[in-house]
Amino acid sequence: MRYLTIALTKGRLAEKTLDMLEQIGITCEEMRDKSSRKLIFVNEELKLRFFLAKGPDVPTYVEYGAADIGVTGKDIILEEGRKLYEVMDLGFGKCRMCVCGPESARELLHNNQLIRVATKYPNIAKDYFYNQKHQTVELIKLNGSIELAPIVGLSEVIVDIVETGSTLRENGLKVLEEVCPLSARMVVNQVSMKMEGERIHKLISDLRNVVIDK
Numbered sequence: 001m002r003y004l005t006i007a008l009t010k011g012r013l014a015e016k017t018l019d020m021l022e023q024i025g026i027t028c029e030e031m032r033d034k035s036s037r038k039l040i041f042v043n044e045e046l047k048l049r050f051f052l053a054k055g056p057d058v059p060t061y062v063e064y065g066a067a068d069i070g071v072t073g074k075d076i077i078l079e080e081g082r083k084l085y086e087v088m089d090l091g092f093g094k095c096r097m098c099v100c101g102p103e104s105a106r107e108l109l110h111n112n113q114l115i116r117v118a119t120k121y122p123n124i125a126k127d128y129f130y131n132q133k134h135q136t137v138e139l140i141k142l143n144g145s146i147e148l149a150p151i152v153g154l155s156e157v158i159v160d161i162v163e164t165g166s167t168l169r170e171n172g173l174k175v176l177e178e179v180c181p182l183s184a185r186m187v188v189n190q191v192s193m194k195m196e197g198e199r200i201h202k203l204i205s206d207l208r209n210v211v212i213d214k
């Protein structure tokens, strides 16, 4: 039996992913050790390999087959647009992709004006404004602290993730429009799904029993 390789997302989603795998008997304790610099872990007994990668790299590993399975956020899947199967909503990491800004920017959105939109997610923002709203905007790519953009005058609005809303509140911004709900998803390489279908379907059905909000 060959090893199945699973790519997990570093950061916020990692712990809950490991908890969920543990609930179905797949343990990889070593991965919880934050002081370790080791990148790949093997469970000999289950013939599984795991590694942690940056979110946007997970769909890349899965599309190329370097990982058979991946766990990452819906935001990343939409933004990266890779060829893969999204097989399951894992029910954690819930948040929303939103258009946010000061209250005063609301009318700019309604009047279809040419506005600047700062975001870490240019593909999601482009699809929303161009294909769904039919509004021409200028997109500005940022890499973090997106809420700064409308405060310092870089853009009129942002497209970003909102979870509790505290970052917006503390910076005097509001959700102006909702783009889509987000959560962690399991993705599968298209060839692996055919070649290793039985093992992958077993994993999916085991996970379904422990997923919150099925």
Ligand SMILES: Nc1ncnc2c1ncn2[C@@H]1O[C@H](COP(=O)(O)OP(=O)(O)OP(=O)(O)O)[C@@H](O)[C@H]1O
Residues within 6 Å of the ligand: 010, 011, 012, 013, 054, 055, 072, 073, 074, 075, 076, 093, 094, 095, 143, 144, 161, 162, 163, 164, 182, 183, 184
């Ligand atoms: N409040 C939140 N902010 C950002 N992402 C969230 C939040 N809640 C859940 N998520 C999910 O967690 C993933 C991001 O986790 P991560 O910790 O890697 O954050 P990041 O800030 O995007 O990464 P980085 O620090 O590398 O820029 C997102 O892709 C999203 O699906």
Ligand SMILES: O=P(O)(O)OC[C@H]1O[C@H](OP(=O)(O)OP(=O)(O)O)[C@H](O)[C@@H]1O
Residues within 6 Å of the ligand: 143, 144, 145, 146, 147, 160, 161, 162, 163, 164, 165, 166, 167, 168
């Ligand atoms: O609604 P909230 O609960 O406040 O969460 C949303 C915030 O969290 C994320 O930022 P992150 O912490 O990843 O930092 P970053 O801005 O450097 O990406 C996101 O980009 C928002 O800024």
